[in-house]
Amino acid sequence: MNFVRDWSERTGLASTRLVRWIGIPSSKDYEWRKRYGHVKEHHAWVPRDHWIEDGEKEAILKYQENHSAEGYRRLAFMMLDALSKVSMVTSVSLVFGSQYI
Numbered sequence: 001m002n003f004v005r006d007w008s009e010r011t012g013l014a015s016t017r018l019v020r021w022i023g024i025p026s027s028k029d030y031e032w033r034k035r036y037g038h039v040k041e042h043h044a045w046v047p048r049d050h051w052i053e054d055g056e057k058e059a060i061l062k063y064q065e066n067h068s069a070e071g072y073r074r075l076a077f078m079m080l081d082a083l084s085k086v087s088m089v090t091s092v093s094l095v096f097g098s099q100y101i
Helices: 002-011 015-022 028-033 052-066 072-083 089-100
Strands: none
Touching: 002 015, 015 028, 052 072
């Protein structure tokens, strides 16, 4: 949006013409203009800290101590294979925080 607006001001051309020349459909330009300046909203559920029970956190952390060289994604799949427990990658990332992301 800023690119088109800046060039529209520099050249005096209508922003709709620049958008058309760039090859962006007018419907997409309309959507971008409508959302411009708003916070990006997700359509999916965002994982929360309270979705994991304390026992699950402790089990994940204990497993990580024994496999400290592994990243959180690999660790999650190793846990699935070794422990036959369902542990989502997002759950493991919640426990470890952003240090592995």
